[in-house]
Amino acid sequence: MISAEYLLNDVDVARFLVNGYHVVEPDLPAGLNERIADRLDALTANPGDAITETVPELWQVLEHPQVRGVLISLLGEDYSVNSHRHWHCKLPGSGFMQWHQDSTNDRGTQIDRLLGLYYPHTITADMGPTVIVPGTQFRNAPTDRMATYTNIRGQVPLAVAAGTVAFTHYDLWHGTASNSSSVKRHMIKFLFNRTSENSVPTWNHDPDALNRPRDWNARDKAEDAGNILSFGNPLGVSQSDHYKERTIRRACWDELIGQKSAS
Ligand SMILES: O=C(O)CCC(=O)C(=O)O
Numbered sequence: 667m668i669s670a671e672y673l674l675n676d677v678d679v680a681r682f683l684v685n686g687y688h689v690v691e692p693d694l695p696a697g698l699n700e701r702i703a704d705r706l707d708a709l710t711a712n713p714g715d716a717i718t719e720t721v722p723e724l725w726q727v728l729e730h731p732q733v734r735g736v737l738i739s740l741l742g743e744d745y746s747v748n749s750h751r752h753w754h755c756k757l758p759g760s761g762f763m764q765w766h767q768d769s770t771n772d773r774g775t776q777i778d779r780l781l782g783l784y785y786p787h788t789i790t791a792d793m794g795p796t797v798i799v800p801g802t803q804f805r806n807a808p809t810d811r812m813a814t815y816t817n818i819r820g821q822v823p824l825a826v827a828a829g830t831v832a833f834t835h836y837d838l839w840h841g842t843a844s845n846s847s848s849v850k851r852h853m854i855k856f857l858f859n860r861t862s863e864n865s866v867p868t869w870n871h872d873p874d875a876l877n878r879p880r881d882w883n884a885r886d887k888a889e890d891a892g893n894i895l896s897f898g899n900p901l902g903v904s905q906s907d908h909y910k911e912r913t914i915r916r917a918c919w920d921e922l923i924g925q926k927s928a929s
Contacts, residue, residue, distance in 0.1 A: 672735025673868070676875035679922065680891035682740065683777075683915045684898030686803035686835040691827055692732035698723060699828040703786040706753060706852045717753045717854060724854060727784050727831065736833050739869035740777055740922075741860040748779070748857035756794040756842060756851040763842040764813040765799070771837045773804050775917035776863075782856040783824070783832045789853075794845030795823040796832070796853060801900030803835035804914045812839065820900055865924040876919075895919060 674688070682688045705721045713720045727733060728747060737745045768781065789795045799821050807815075823843055824832055834840065836857075845851050876892035885897035895915050899908055920926060 668731055668734055668738060670870055672731040673870045674736060674739035675870045676872055676891035677889065677894065679739065679869055679871075680875075680894040680919070681898070682833075682835075683918050684894055685800040685900055686838040687798055687800065687832055688736055688740075689824075689826070689830060689832045690732050690736055691830050692727065692730040694727065694730060694829050698726055699786045702727075703828070703852060706755065706786065707850060709753070709755075712753055712755070714752065715750055717751055724784070727829075728782075728856065733782070733831055736831075737780070737782075737858055740780060740833070741858055742862055742864055742868050744861045746859045746861050748859050751854060751856045754853040754855055756845045756853075758845055758848050758850065760794060760845050762794075762844045765815050765818070765839050765841045766809065766812060767802075767837050767839055769836045771804075771806050773806065773914055775914055776860070776921055777835070777918055778860040779836045780858045781834045781836060781838075782858060783834065784854045784856065785824070785826050785830050785832075786828060786852055786854070788828045789825050789830075789851060790847065791823055791825045791843070792845070792847045793825075793849060793851040794842050794847075795825045795851070796840055796842050797821050797823045798832075798834060799839040799901075801898075801911075802839035803837040804911050805839070805901075819902070863924075864922055867923045871923065 678688060702721055702723050709720065718724050783796060799818050801820070826832070875890070876895070878890045878892050880896055881888070881893055885893070888894045888897050896912060903911070
């Protein structure tokens with residue numbers, strides 16, 4: 667069990683379903699990020715999945731209650747830490763990475779896995795941050811075509827403070843900027859899986875969360891889960907496009923609260 671203070675609330679979950687990511691800055695023990703960054707700096711070969719054996723301090727990040735709280739909220743109490751994980755070291759002078767999705771994107775309605783991107787040192791814009799595109803997690807584009815896209819309106823470079831963990835939907839479009847700095851940029855990518863379907867919500871849920879009236883005059887300013895799920899439109903797509911996305915989000919929400927949608 668984890669203290670409820672670490673779990674997400676309805677607004678957090680709705681925002682995750684709309685934007686496809688959630689960022690936390692866990693209150694890690696003093697010196698931990700620096701120790702991890704130093705050990706990564708010193709590595710001469712990439713140990714692949716064995717990065718957690720090479721740098722066992724990484725488990726302290728994974729086990730932190732602020733990290734566990736997000737995972738329990740979105741994947742259930744019995745989520746698992748996948749054995750695949752990877753150290754992404756972007757060397758000084760390395761170029762950008764093309765837009766891609768890690769999954770095959772089936773516009774699925776179950777939140778069954780998440781990526782967790784941990785940055786042990788502060789990432790500045792010139793260090794080749796990961797760049798994500800909020801709201802793309804339910805969108806398909808042929809991989810080869812997606813890779814030719816350049817700047818996308820609304821893209822967010824994860825220029826973040828040391829110790830940040832960014833959780834992303836597995837289908838969120840992402841890439842990197844180039845590293846024009848003189849330092850190695852470190853990121854450890856983790857994968858987490860759902861192991862069972864929800865029968866009840868696993869976050870701080872208010873059963874009335876979706877009962878606030880829809881406010882068509884304040885669509886961009888929505889502060890409650892119902893209006894966020896209905897009106898959130900990070901990519902600024904047209905209404906006929908938006909309604910399909912809204913339908914998927916709502917089906918995700920229904921699955922998360924333990925009620926599969928009829929549609
Ligand atoms: O290095 C990064 O920031 C992103 C890596 C990435 O996009 C990937 O491995 O799929």
